[in-house]
Amino acid sequence: MRVSGLTIRRRLWVLLLAGLLIFLALVVRLAYVQLWLGPELASRAEESWRRDLPFAAKRGEILDRNGVRLTYNVSSPTVWAIPAQIKDAQATAASLASVLQASEEGILAQIKKREVYVRLQPAGRKITEEKAQEVRNLQLPGIFVAEDNKRYYPFGSLAAHVLGFTGIDNQGLTGVEASFNKLLTGQAGSISYLADARNQKMPDSSDEYVKPKDGLNLQLTIDSYLQSVLEREMDQAVLQHNPDHIIGIMMDPNNGEVLAMASRPTYEPSHFRDFPKEAYDRNLPIWMTYEPGSTFKIMTLAAALEEKKINLKTDHFYDPGFVEVAGARLRCWKRQGHGSETFMQVVENSCNPGFVAMGQKLGKDLLFDYINKFGFGRKTGIDLGGEENGILFKKSQVGPVELATTSFGQGVSVTPIQQVAAVSAAVNGGKLYQPHLAKAWYQPETEQLIDTVQPQFVRNVISEDTSRQVREALESVVANGTGGNAFLDGYRVGGKTGTAQKVVNGRYSSNEHIVSFVGIAPADKPRVVIYIAVDNPQGIQFGGLVAAPIVKNIMADTLRYMNVEPSAEQLPKKYKLGEKPVVEVPDMIGMTVSDIYEDIRSDLVLAKSGNGQTVVSQAPKAGTRVDQGSTVRVYLSDPPPAAK
Numbered sequence: 001m002r003v004s005g006l007t008i009r010r011r012l013w014v015l016l017l018a019g020l021l022i023f024l025a026l027v028v029r030l031a032y033v034q035l036w037l038g039p040e041l042a043s044r045a046e047e048s049w050r051r052d053l054p055f056a057a058k059r060g061e062i063l064d065r066n067g068v069r070l071t072y073n074v075s076s077p078t079v080w081a082i083p084a085q086i087k088d089a090q091a092t093a094a095s096l097a098s099v100l101q102a103s104e105e106g107i108l109a110q111i112k113k114r115e116v117y118v119r120l121q122p123a124g125r126k127i128t129e130e131k132a133q134e135v136r137n138l139q140l141p142g143i144f145v146a147e148d149n150k151r152y153y154p155f156g157s158l159a160a161h162v163l164g165f166t167g168i169d170n171q172g173l174t175g176v177e178a179s180f181n182k183l184l185t186g187q188a189g190s191i192s193y194l195a196d197a198r199n200q201k202m203p204d205s206s207d208e209y210v211k212p213k214d215g216l217n218l219q220l221t222i223d224s225y226l227q228s229v230l231e232r233e234m235d236q237a238v239l240q241h242n243p244d245h246i247i248g249i250m251m252d253p254n255n256g257e258v259l260a261m262a263s264r265p266t267y268e269p270s271h272f273r274d275f276p277k278e279a280y281d282r283n284l285p286i287w288m289t290y291e292p293g294s295t296f297k298i299m300t301l302a303a304a305l306e307e308k309k310i311n312l313k314t315d316h317f318y319d320p321g322f323v324e325v326a327g328a329r330l331r332c333w334k335r336q337g338h339g340s341e342t343f344m345q346v347v348e349n350s351c352n353p354g355f356v357a358m359g360q361k362l363g364k365d366l367l368f369d370y371i372n373k374f375g376f377g378r379k380t381g382i383d384l385g386g387e388e389n390g391i392l393f394k395k396s397q398v399g400p401v402e403l404a405t406t407s408f409g410q411g412v413s414v415t416p417i418q419q420v421a422a423v424s425a426a427v428n429g430g431k432l433y434q435p436h437l438a439k440a441w442y443q444p445e446t447e448q449l450i451d452t453v454q455p456q457f458v459r460n461v462i463s464e465d466t467s468r469q470v471r472e473a474l475e476s477v478v479a480n481g482t483g484g485n486a487f488l489d490g491y492r493v494g495g496k497t498g499t500a501q502k503v504v505n506g507r508y509s510s511n512e513h514i515v516s517f518v519g520i521a522p523a524d525k526p527r528v529v530i531y532i533a534v535d536n537p538q539g540i541q542f543g544g545l546v547a548a549p550i551v552k553n554i555m556a557d558t559l560r561y562m563n564v565e566p567s568a569e570q571l572p573k574k575y576k577l578g579e580k581p582v583v584e585v586p587d588m589i590g591m592t593v594s595d596i597y598e599d600i601r602s603d604l605v606l607a608k609s610g611n612g613q614t615v616v617s618q619a620p621k622a623g624t625r626v627d628q629g630s631t632v633r634v635y636l637s638d639p640p641p642a643a644k
Contacts, residue, residue: 056148057186058444059170060215062163062177064224065259065439071163071177071269073149077132079124081111085142092140099134100124111142125168126150151177153269159227161283162220162261162384162437165269174280175269176218176437179383183441186215216450217442221257226250229557230260233550234532238264241537241546247284247416249531250558253424253520255455256433258382259528261285286380286387289413293500294350294543295423295518295531296409300358301347301473302426303370306466309361312344312473319346323353326400330356333499347473348481350497352408359407364398367406373461374422375432376414381456382435390414409500420531423518426470427494427526430462475523479571485548486519487573489582489625490566491559494526495519495551497543502536512536517547521555524569527562530554585632587622588615596634605631612638 061072079096086092093108100107102123110118119125125148127135132145151166164175172181189212230248237246243264250260263284267275282288304310321337322329332338332352338345346354359367371377377392391413393402405411417435425432434456441450462470474494477483483495498516501508516533520526532547532554540546573582583603588596592613596606604626610616617635620626 056146056170057188057212058149058214059151059166059186060184060444061217062184063217063219064222064227065220065257066223067219068224070155070159070220070222070224071151071153074152075129076126076148076150077129077145078126078148079120079132079135080144080146081118081120082142082144083111083113083115083118086111087141092143095138095140096120096124096135096143099131099138100127122168151270155224155228156270157266157268158224158231159222159260159262160266160269160280161263161285162222162258163269165272165280174386175283175384176220178385180218180438184215184218187213189213214444217444217447218438219440219442220437221252221259221439222261222437223259225561226558227260227262229554229561230530231262231266233553234262234264237532237534237537237546237550241534241539243534243537245284245288245533245535247288247531247533247535248554249285249416249420249529250554251420251424251435251529253428253526253529254433256421256424256435257439257455258435258437261437283384283386285416286382286384287415289388289390289415290514290533290535291412291500291503292409292414292419293498293514293516294409295419295496295498295516296412296414297347297350297355297407298423298426298470298474298496298518299371299374299376300355300362300367300407302374302462302466302470303362303367304358305469306370306462307362307366310343310358312347312469313342315343317341317343317346317351317354317357319349319351319353321353323356323404325356325404328401328404330401330404344473344476345481348477350477350482355408356404359403364395364403367403368392368395368398370461371406371412373432373459374425375458376412376418376422380415380417380421380435382417383438387417388415390418409498416531416533419518420529423496423520423531424526424529425461427467427474427520427529429464430460430467432458432461434458471520471523471526474520475571478519480574482544483517483519483548484573485544486517486552486555488521488552488556488559489573490570491521491555491564492523492567492570493519493521493552493555494523495548497548498533499541499543511541513541515541515543515546517543517551519548519551519555521559522564522567524567527564528555528558530558581628582625583628585618585620585622585624585626588618588632588634589622591615603628605629607631607633608636609633610636612636614638 058073062070064070089108089112093104093111096107097104100123107120110120135145162175164177165173166177167173172178172184230250234246234248246264248262251258265279267279272280318340319332319338321335322331330352338349338351341349371392376390378389379387402411421432421435436453438453440452442448443450471494474496475492478486478493478495482497486493486495496518500514502512502514504512514533514535515537518529518531520529530551532550534546537546614637615634616637619633
């Protein structure tokens with residue numbers, strides 16, 4: 001069939017129009033891609049070409065409450081490799097192995113990996129600045145030295161369990177290093193460059209440096225001086241008593257700030273791998289649970305006073321040495337008993353039957369309500385990981401015997417930090433605070449204050465008047481009772497002893513005890529609560545004989561450090577048979593020997609040196625209080641003749 005010319009022309013026009021439409025669509029698409037999607041596609045392309053060499057941020061420093069640095073960073077560079085840029089892998093590995101004192105085969109295997117970049121480890125990680133400079137001097141293609149740092153703990157094991165330690169990547173693993181890891185870590189920086197498909201740096205491209213954002217500095221409530229005092233006395237106790245463990249806590253009872261906290265055995269955070277795991281993996285002051293013994297009686301006392309079940313001075317109790325409860329005989333530590341005594345004497349004597357009577361007057365509902373209000377049976381919320389809850393009887397499980405034993409601290413399980421927080425509430429006016437270690441956060445470069453950690457008030461537990469009576473009773477324990485070895489002449493110190501049998505293989509051990517003492521001072525307006533627990537001391541196993549003297553020594557340095565003035569209102573100590581009273585050394589300068597003997601003949605022993613009849617110097621100095629019968633040394637000389 002013959003096609004007309006008109007038809008052909010029409011078909012040509014259709015083809016031309018279709019071609020124009022297709023061309024126009026391509027132009028529009030190209031314009032869209034170039035003009036609209038162009039920046040995004042270019043960005044994606046550049047992203048696929050970009051390589052980042054990371055730079056670690058500096059981890060924030062940890063300071064004590066006075067600004068003393070407890071941990072900080074020291075320069076410790078790391079060696080990186082970009083395998084695609086290495087020209088001669090064998091020669092590079094040999095050179096690096098020589099400088100880093102590492103296996104050539106191990107380094108060769110790392111730098112031949114099919115990865116964008118490789119961190120040479122372990123030999124190339126956190127090396128000395130001297131080695132880093134040696135690596136730089138080699139000028140090896142594809143090998144770079146990046147700034148890095150590692151944690152340094154200048155005081156060795158001081159506050160080890162509080163601070164914790166970091167891993168190889170500077171990540172916090174324990175202690176406050178772990179609790180506040182995110183804020184301390186900061187954000188890493190990097191050097192970025194453009195590379196082709198073979199990972200070769202593109203010519204004429206420039207590097208882009210992203211500065212790391214350093215972590216914040218953390219100021220703790222810990223006082224490094226008080227921490228050293230606490231740990232010094234704990235170390236002495238280890239030498240003297242050879243216990244399984246020792247736990248110590250110092251707290252400001254008015255806000256929950258932990259001033260010092262430690263345990264033994266301990267470790268050094270910088271070398272934690274050199275110590276047994278039990279030494280660094282368990283923070284005993286918040287983790288260890290045990291029956292508290294008589295220090296728990298403070299809670300029973302506070303509850304009985306708050307509910308007006310007893311009057312310390314006028315109500316009496318007779319102690320035959322035991323109490324019968326539902327067929328069980330519960331004994332007092334003094335087997336012959338204390339006889340007739342006021343409830344103040346019950347507290348002074350730490351008389352178990354007397355505290356059973358208090359518990360019975362309260363009943364299980366009231367007693368356990370107060371125990372719960374004081375914070376037992378649950379975590380305190382201290383800003384450290386690994387805290388335990390402790391264990392209390394459920395009310396449905398509490399019968400007469402359980403009520404009685406709980407009253408004097410047996411059958412319940414608590415943590416040391418719970419005890420310190422609860423005692424603080426009992427003596428500070430009745431306010432329970434959440435213990436805490438973080439005090440403030442600072443910007444590392446400008447030292448600008450970022451945030452202050454406020455005390456966390458939990459609840460009112462008892463009234464101010466009840467708290468006052470508790471303080472008076474605890475001061476009387478130290479002056480007249482079982483806490484006499486914590487008596488500190490000139491200062492109003494209160495406290496309570498504790499001696500608790502350990503549970504071994506499900507049974508109470510007759511020869512293993514946890515002995516403890518909790519001290520407060522000044523007793524009229526407490527500024528510090530100090531708790532010491534000694535686990536299974538060898539030899540003597542009584543809180544008043546083992547733990548109380550430790551607290552006394554710590555308290556003496558603490559009160560002087562806090563500039564607490566001696567008080568004339570201190571309760572005089574009731575000296576027991578064999579104990580020596582304290583006397584004040586008189587001022588003997590300028591006195592003659594005969595005058596001195598008249599003054600001190602019954603109180604002090606005189607040791608003389610020098611020739612003459614007049615005292616020109618003495619030791620101890622005038623006003624010092626010492627045990628009766630102590631020796632005073634004087635130096636004698638004749639005064640120079642009067643000038644004419």
